[in-house]
Amino acid sequence: SQQGEEDPQALSIQEGENATMNCSYKTSINNLQWYRQNSGRGLVHLILIRSNEREKHSGRLRVTLDTSKKSSSLLITASRAADTASYFCATVQGAQKLVFGQGTRLTINP
Amino acid sequence: DSGVTQTPKHLITATGQRVTLRCSPRSGDLSVYWYQQSLDQGLQFLIQYYNGEERAKGNILERFSAQQFPDLHSELNLSSLELGDSALYFCASSVDSGAREGELFFGEGSRLTVL
Numbered sequence: 001s002q003q004g005e006e007d008p009q010a011l012s013i014q015e016g017e018n019a020t021m022n023c024s025y026k027t028s029i030n031n032l033q034w035y036r037q038n039s040g041r042g043l044v045h046l047i048l049i050r051s052n053e054r055e056k057h058s059g060r061l062r063v064t065l066d067t068s069k070k071s072s073s074l075l076i077t078a079s080r081a082a083d084t085a086s087y088f089c090a091t092v093q094g095a096q097k098l099v100f101g102q103g104t105r106l107t108i109n110p
Numbered sequence: 111d112s113g114v115t116q117t118p119k120h121l122i123t124a125t126g127q128r129v130t131l132r133c134s135p136r137s138g139d140l141s142v143y144w145y146q147q148s149l150d151q152g153l154q155f156l157i158q159y160y161n162g163e164e165r166a167k168g169n170i171l172e173r174f175s176a177q178q179f180p181d182l183h184s185e186l187n188l189s190s191l192e193l194g195d196s197a198l199y200f201c202a203s204s205v206d207s208g209a210r211e212g213e214l215f216f217g218e219g220s221r222l223t224v225l
Contacts, residue, residue: 033213042112042200042216043153088153097166098143098214100153 005101006089012107019076021104023089024069032065032072033090033098043088046074079108113137116201116217124225128189131220135182135203141165142184143204143214144176148197159184191224198222 007022025032031050035043049056049065049072056063062075076083086103113136123129135142144156155168159178170176173191178184188195198221202214 035216040198040219040221042114042218043202043214044112044216045213048213097155097158097168099155100145102152 006087006104008104009102010105010107012109013079015079015081015108015110017079019079019083019106019108021074021087021106023072023074023101025072025089025091026070027091029067029091031092032063034061034063034072034074035088035090035100037086037088037103039085046087076106079106081108081110084108112215112217114201114203114215114217116199116220118220119218120221120223122223122225123191125191125193127191127224128187129191129222131186131188131199131201131222133184133186133201133203133217135184135201136205136215139203139205139215140182141204141206142178142182143202144170144184144186145200145202146197147200147219148194151197153200156186188222191222193224196222196224 005024031048033048034046036046037043047058047063049063060077065072084107086105088100088103090098090100115134117132140161143158146154156170157176158166162178173189176186198219200219202216204214
């Protein structure tokens with residue numbers, strides 16, 4: 001079963017605009033992670049936010065977490081063509097396994 | 111480069127056959143995870159090993175098996191292959207026993223095509 005569900009499934013914006021992706025999950029979490037995947041490549045970890053944190057920044061990335069709504073958002077500011085990729089949220093289900101959502105496919109148009 | 115190495119990168123085989131996918135984790139990482147990514151199922155967790163022992167199991171079919179060796183590399187064995195087994199198979203590693211505390215480092219995947 002998928003723990004995280006990303007929204008929207010696909011997003012297409014112009015270069016320079018901001019991109020926001022959302023993730024909802026079902027059970028209580030210890031942390032929530034965001035990953036990026038270029039087409040056909042391996043996933044790359046972007047950022048981890050713990051359950052006691054509300055917001056975290058890393059370069060052009062901003063992640064928020066609302067545990068009361070069981071949701072998180074990933075904001076990419078000043079998007080670039082190189083940001084074109086799929087973005088996944090992931091949460092730990094059970095003791096060990098990291099479960100991924102279906103992902104948001106982001107396209108940045110030059 | 112994540113430091114996780116997967117071989118082979120591409121594999122084409124026929125239904126009913128058996129294949130072995132290999133993974134070398136990052137130096138120092140004790141946990142190895144296997145994931146299957148297909149268009150219709152997304153990224154599915156299969157199994158995790160920690161320091162040679164099975165630690166967590168996901169939606170892994172009985173036709174699939176895995177193990178982690180003393181040198182910490184891992185192999186995923188897929189047998190009696192079906193068309194639906196065509197997918198990208200990812201290996202990931204982490205330094206600790208689970209994903210509760212930190213990130214996973216993914217390999218570039220093995221693309222399996224079953225004809």
